Amino acid sequence: LRNFTGNTRRLLYLKLFFKASFAHVNKCPCFSYSRLIHRHPVLFVLITCMISCILAVLPLVLAPLPDFSDPTIGFATRGTTISRRLDTLEKLRQEVRNAEIFSRFPDSLDVKEQITLKKRHSSNDRRKRPKQDKFNENGDTNITMFCSYSPSSMNSMVVFHLENPFSYKSLSALCKFEHRLYNTPLRHGLHLSSAGERSNGGPLCQPWHLASIAAQLVYKENCADLEPADQPFLVELIEKCIPYRRVIAHCLKSSARGSGKTCESIPENCRRFELHMLYNVLVPKDLFQSAQSNATTTLKMKNDSLSNLIDESVIFNANQSFETLMILSVSRRALQFHDDPIGLYNSILFEVESLSNEATMVAIRLGIEEAMFKMSLFRDLIYNVLAVIIILLIIFCFTRSVMYTAACFLCIIMSLGVANFLYTIVFNVRFFPFINLLTLIMVIGIGADDAFILHQAWKMAEKEDGENSSEDVIRNTLSHASTAMFVTSATTAAAFFSNLLSPIVVLRCFGLFAGIAILCNYVFTILWLPAVIVLLRRYNCKRDSGCKLNLSSRLFTMNTIREYGNKLASPSRLLVKFISEFDLMLMLIVSGVGLAAALAFFVGPSLQLPHIDHFQYFKVSHPTERWPFEQKKRFAFTEKAADMPMIMTVVWGLREESSPKQFEPTDYGQLEILPFTLGNNVSVQWMMQFCSRIAAQPFTNSLKLSSTASCFLPSFISALQHENCGSDRCCGDYVDSFNSSQFERCLRKTMIEYRPFLEHSDSGLLMGPLFERRTNRLAMVIVTYISTYNFSYAFNELETAPEELKGAWFVSENLKIFDLQLALTTISKVSLPIAIAITVVVLLLTTRNVLVITMAMMTIIAVILTLSVCLVLLEWQLNVIESTTLTLATGLSFDYTLHYAATYLLVRRAGSRKPVEEIFCKVGSPVFMSMLTTAVGGLCMTFSSVYAYYQVGVFMLLLASISWGYATFLFLPMCSVVCRLSSKLPSIHWPWKRRSHTQGSTLPPAAVPQSEAPSPLPELPPSFAFTGKAVADNNIISC
Known part of the structure; x- marks a missing residue:
């Protein structure tokens, strides 16, 4: 340095300083991650909590809260x-x-000229406007009970099923229900006083139903005046006038105009507007069957003569049961923004239940569906809470630690809070659709999986490294579990992120938020849970004589849990023995099931597009959904409103x-x-x-x-x-x-x-x-x-x-719905191959074994095909929620197979001749518990009335059971068969890795006898191997 002066010497000094500093860092063991966790667990816990709390609060302060007032927002395409x-x-x-x-219009019109032109055109309009008929549409000129117009599909309505429709008991039940709606506090709930329809500003219009129609037909003032003696006359009149049901309206219209020719062929007592309402509005259109052939009926319908519309061959049984409408005199739009929609709905249900069995409600259409859905989104979160509680109980039973269970729960909550920060603040996405709430149950299932794997890895590392080598335990636990958890989290997040390719806005938002949440959960699992385990271990070391990880809580239930655990161990041993003994038969049978699923998938029917233009809020069995799915197409008067022209x-x-x-x-x-x-x-x-x-x-x-x-x-040229x-x-x-x-x-x-x-x-x-x-x-x-x-x-x-x-x-x-359906049909074709390709790449990088990759991909493809066939059998339609779940099938079906594959390579490298037993010994319990938590979470969601929650619950339940079944009864038998048939697996050896054929032997390769030379096994990534004692002897399995 003496040969240099000035700036050159200072630069050389700086270079030597940094070189010496980084050399010290590389040699210093205190900078090891496991050493940091071992020495400063409290620091990790406090910093993680503090940062996550700050990041979780920031979106609540800096961004508006999510708004679910219109749940249909975002269910449209963007970018097409x-x-x-x-x-x-x-x-x-x-x-x-x-x-x-x-x-x-241009802004150069004088105000006075505008008024003059307006008066001139309005006077011309009045002069040219034809005289309106008093009849309007229905021909009714003298109605005292009902409004002077026919009801429309915009009216609120209730569909009842009547066992004996024209009996006195059934009509009285309908009349009682009307009285409860119009003369009790329900009147204010239905906004009848303020928004109810009135006839020319007079009294409130009465509802349309069979009882009110029957009262008019027998000349009674209201349905409360009906008597049992009125039934024979009523039934006789209805049966007599059925052939004229298509021409009554034409007759009344012509009579209102002063022409009575149309009514010549109709009996006088059949010229009643009430009968027209009964036949064409209040009852299903397929109720009146004609004995004539369809061709004859069609020819008569095409004839212009009204007399040909009279059908004398109608078959009608007045005692048969059918559905009927009660049309209320209040529009659905008036109830759209109701303050308490669920309270109103429950009050109506309570009134219906009081009608005994004479009238049962089938469907309801009040216009409060969106408001009910908004409240149900939060009300049905109770099922999410129930799923969380049950999953936490399962974690507690597996780990026997209250503190570890609480730490897992906090890990999931912190990951969701940080994910919301990244989604809202970092990525600046202010639209939060309601399907993002589904991320909660998915993160809980995946978080439980990581908690089981980490806990099991820690126990295995303690067995290998002894009781006092706590730093080695941390290092070996993380080296084994971190990569396995990262692979499962990365593949699942990749499946979520593949939704970013979708042109549907809500799928993009859901994929972004859910993918971020999965990765955040992995980060917190690596940062938070190991530090918590270290603290629990130190606490147990102070209380107990040894330092072995003892997560058992001092509760009186521990002995009971341990007793049940010992009882469950016997079936697991029988399962292991069954798979080992009948591996070839199981592989052939389950492969046959997978081939049958593939045949059904490619040859049979596939998921169909929705057949109605309706956003589904609740399950199909819900009364509000039964109207658009079942009942709407059965009533003729609702078809006119559906005929919307294409603009x-x-x-x-x-x-x-x-x-x-x-x-x-x-x-x-x-x-x-x-x-x-x-x-x-x-x-x-x-x-x-x-x-x-x-x-x-x-x-x-x-x-x-x-x-x-x-x-x-x-018109402009003509005007000029x-x-x-x-x-x-x-x-x-x-x-x-x-x-x-x-x-x-x-x-x-x-x-x-x-x-x-x-x-x-x-x-x-x-x-x-x-x-x-x-x-x-x-x-x-x-x-x-x-x-x-x-x-x-x-x-x-x-x-x-x-x-x-x-x-x-x-x-x-009108092309908006077409564009949405086109996107739904193409999203799976794009997202599924990408998710499968990412899965193959991850398997290739982590296992580096061609045969294991092949077996794993066969298992995953069988899971996806079987799941798709099951969804078709359940009559799922390819809607937004279903499209999302299909995309996630690849990432979520990968977890169990990956855990088995990684452990299989581990035990094969140790020279095990019984892979199934050792795989079950190491990861059998965590994989089963992970499947159980996912299935339980999905089962809890199936009790929800919200359609999205229900669909995701069914999907999680099916996916967990099918994925675990194929991984256990297909992948493990294949591993067992391969292990028995050959100990030589084709491997991919990377150029930077040296192949060692003599590992564990002091003899050169040529000196080792052929019968005693160890078979060349695939190299295992460091993260899948424990660094310590040998795993097990070839003939002794120690769990």
Whole structure:
């Protein structure tokens, strides 16, 4: 250093200082992780608790709390072609509604002129409006009890099953139920006083049901006046008038208009609107069976003559049981935001139960489903709590330590808190869907698995290293358990993270949060639980004479638990003996089951897409779900509301990509304007031809929407043709010579003049020209049509547009459900191969044994195929929750097989000739307890009424049992067979690892006799091997 001066010497001194410092660090054993835990367990526990508590509290302070008011938010796609266009259209609709950037009408209209135009158009509308009939839709002109209109599917309703519908007892039960609803405190719960429907502002309308109809048919004021003697007359009238059920409404309408020809063939006492309501609204449409063939009935229905609609061959039995409706005089929308929806629902159930067996409630439709679902999400968390308690009891029975069980519980809670911090603050995702709550039960099951493995590894390390080598115990425990736990956690997290590839927003959010939670649980298991075990060990060392890990609590139940444990040991020994003795037979039988599952999977039916457009809140057996799934399609009057036309929209002047946030379903990005002009003659002529050709297509319905509202250009040119030419030259004589500025000026004038008419005729749709608010410049054009059925070939003519009209795009709001279902069918095809590929890579890196990898992958594939077949047999549909669970099948089915595979390599390296016995001795109990905790957690969730909780519970129950069954009765027999047939396994030897054929022998390879030379076994990763004494003798197994 004397040869250097100045800065050079100082740099050399600095270099030597750092070199010496890091050399000291590398040699110093106190920097070992196990040494740190051994010397400073209290520091680890306190720092971990403090950091996790701070990180868990930060999201509660810095971010808004999750909002589950609308649970359907996020169940849509993001990033697909259709979703990009729909998001852009929704953002445009918001901008037009706010009228800050774009406006449908230019801002150059004088207020006085606006009022004059409005009066002129309104007077024309009144002059042209036809006289309304008093009959409206149902022909009812003289009803005293009911409202003067027919009920709709928007009304609240209850479906009853009646054993003898027209008996006096059944009608009295319905009447009693009506009285309880309308004359008790339930009246206020149903908002009848404030939101109930009234006839012309008068008294409250009465509900529609069989008893109220029967009272009118026998000329009674209300159903309370019915008597048993009224039944024969009622049944006779109903049976007599059944053939005319299709023509009663036509007869009443024609009578209201003064024409009675339609009613000539109908008996006079059958011309009752009550009978029309009975036949066509209150009872199922399949109740009245015709003895004629379907072909004859169809021909009669197609005939225009109403007389041919009379069916004399109807078969009807008045004593048969059927379902019937009670339609309440309050809309579902009025009850949508009820304060106590579950209380209202339970009160109605209580009233139904008081009706004895004469009337039982089948389904209910009140509009409170979303509010009930929001409250049930938190109410049914009690089943999560129950699952946690049972799982903790299982951990306690296995470890016999209250403190260790409490530490496992705190580890899971801390991992969820830190996961929420990373999800909300670090990744800045503010949307928290309700399915993220499902992560709790999954993390509990996986956390219990890690707790069992760590506890068992510690016990095995203590047996090998003796009672006083506590530092070696920690090191050997972590070296064996950390990698096994990391592999299972990493594969499960990878299965969760594969949902990030899904275009469905809620699946992305769920995959991100659940994957983070799994990794956090692993980190806390490595940091927190070993330090807790060290503290418990020191506590036991102070109390006991030895230092062996004794987690047993000083409770009087320990002897009882130990006694039951000894009793359970006998069946486990029988199981081990059974697998060892009949390994080949078990392998063939269980492989046959797997092949049968594969055949059923590839040949038989697969998971189907949902057949109804309905977000399922509760289980199918729930009364609120039985209406859309079972009862809705049985009543004819609800079919009219389901016939919604497809609205097609074409947009010019706007880029279809608005770049919204991928994890925020309520964010629609920013609009980007494209250069757009519609002023030269070529563009105008092309747009005119486009509108006329689309209107003439068979897939458009020009009667649903006027041409003025759908495509403005033909009406605009026609209006100019009728204008007198003035100084502004906005008339038909100058249309062909318009430039861009003249065209826009005349368009603005026309839009201002016809604004009241256009606002009245647009049906609330976004259509026509849009202007920039600041400059009044024509910014874009929207053409809207209503389709009849098809959209696949709708707008291929956009390719022929002139250059200034390029960039148009087509979308329809009705394609949102189609896009969601398309994403559901493709997500499994993408996520499952990725999850399986990650599993193969993890197995390759951890086992480095081709045969073990092959056996493990055969087991995992058999688990996935069998699970899929079971879900098909359970009639699962490929919805969002089901798609999520299928993606997780790979990661969660991998755990048990991996534990067996790692232990198999360990015992084979030790030279064991009885792998099944030693595998069960080392990891049999932790694997079984892990399966038991997962199954118990899933079983508890099946009692929930929330559909998502129930589905996840069924999935966890099936997956735990199937995965453990295949791992135990397929993978272990294969290991036993391979061990018996050959001791030579093909291995992958890495170039940086030296192959040692003489390990354990002082002789060179050539000097070792062939009969005595040890068979070359695969190298085992350090994390799967205990560093210490030998595992066991070949013939002696010590558990």
